[in-house]
Amino acid sequence: MERMEQGDGLPELDWHALKAEMKLAAASLGIDDIGIASADPFTELKDRLIRHREQGRESGFEEPDLDKRTNPSLLFDRPKSIIAIAVAYPSKLPDPPKSEPGARRGIFARASWGIDYHTALRNRLAKLEEWLYARVPGVRMESMVDTGALSDRAVAERAGIGWSGHNCSIISPKLGSWIYLGEIITNLPLPPDTPVTENCGECTKCIDACPTGALVGPGQLDSSKCVSFLTQTKGMLSDEYMRKIGNRLYGCDTCQIVCPANRGKNWTHHPELQPEPEQAKPLLLPLLKIGNREFKEQFGTVSGAWRGKKPIQRNAIIALGNFRERAAVPALADVLGTDPRPVMRGTAAWALGRIGGDAAEEALRQAQAVETDEEATAEIARAMIALSLQSEHDVEV
Ligand code: B12
């Protein structure tokens, strides 16, 4: 490649050739797709994000500064292009351990299988940076994945990685939506790719399958209703949402599982992203009493544990309630009677009300006499009513 000095201290290179060479090198860097986006402001996205906020549909996990989210030049001095990467992950758990009475299990969403994807992608972005440093003197770069200010999906869409699905996911025509996204803002004048032409067409499978109606329109998510979001909260949830969480401990995959673009897609070529069954589908009962150290040992390397053990433990209690797991009554009664966290006690009351039976009723009665927390007291009262309605129903039947 011919080299001459040009602005920003960069040599004059054949940027088309460099881009082609980089795409060829992707697989050797553990990257499944690379696309180039211009670093122009994301003007339409900004309008969209303003409306999204006005409608109260944010999750609270997004970067709050909408200018930074949509203007790369506020994050990087004189950006010229953004390199978007996609890394594909598995969708099938090999030899899944059985969830059965007495040994019920919860499930972590696929985006939490294997090592934390932030680590996996950062390693790859670092390798790609090294690759570029070795070829372009004067290159400047800033990498981000998930926690950066940019919308990873908007960058990927502009870079031609995939289309923006009705389920909100970026769907690659070749890889489907089981892909993690990341990007590098650069000062390199790489020629941009064009967005893909495929789209969802008339399909509404994901919207129809969403358990809570969180997909309020094509590509429009009300985060406050999304099960993925709900599993990551720490407070007490409503009866409706607790039922809909099922046995999910972290995240939700329903709108991707039903997607025809994902049919037959299960990516197993990155060993560190392969699930460890006891992490991906752990037994529920041991989670109720798990200590901080044990939790870190078992789940410290997975992305779904980023909010700590509290939401996972709460969700484990919910899952046991949804399984109506009689064998869990003593452990749930113990949580109700002794856990110092009101949310755990309140959720255990809900689970006991859902499971029913004499032992559950007795535990609720004992707790009712001593509970002082307002929210937990209300849950105990609701659970007692649920039990009395259940027994009336039993009599009628
Ligand atoms: C906040 C957040 C969440 C929130 C909110 C999700 C959401 N849909 O907004 C919650 C906690 C619910 C969540 C859940 C999940 N997340 Co998340 N999340 C993020 C985060 C940090 C920001 C997303 C955001 O800003 N959303 C706001 C919306 C409005 O903007 P956007 O989706 O970024 O941009 C699109 C829209 O604006 C749309 N758009 C633009 N203009 C217009 C106009 C109209 C009219 C319409 C309809 C749309 C539209 O096009 C843009 C590009 O697709 C990103 C990482 C990042 N930094 O970007 C990861 C990210 C989006 N999450 C990711 C994943 C994997 C998930 C889950 C699948 C995890 C799981 N299994 O539970 C679910 C999927 C839920 C879903 N259906 O979206 C991946 C997505 C990968 C992919 N293939 O698309 C990301 C990119 C992380 C990563 N780096 O890999 N997430």
Ligand code: SF4
């Ligand atoms: S992640 Fe689950 S709850 Fe959220 S939009 Fe998709 S199907 Fe609905």
Ligand code: SF4
């Ligand atoms: S299920 Fe259908 S509508 Fe939803 S994202 Fe997939 S192709 Fe698009």
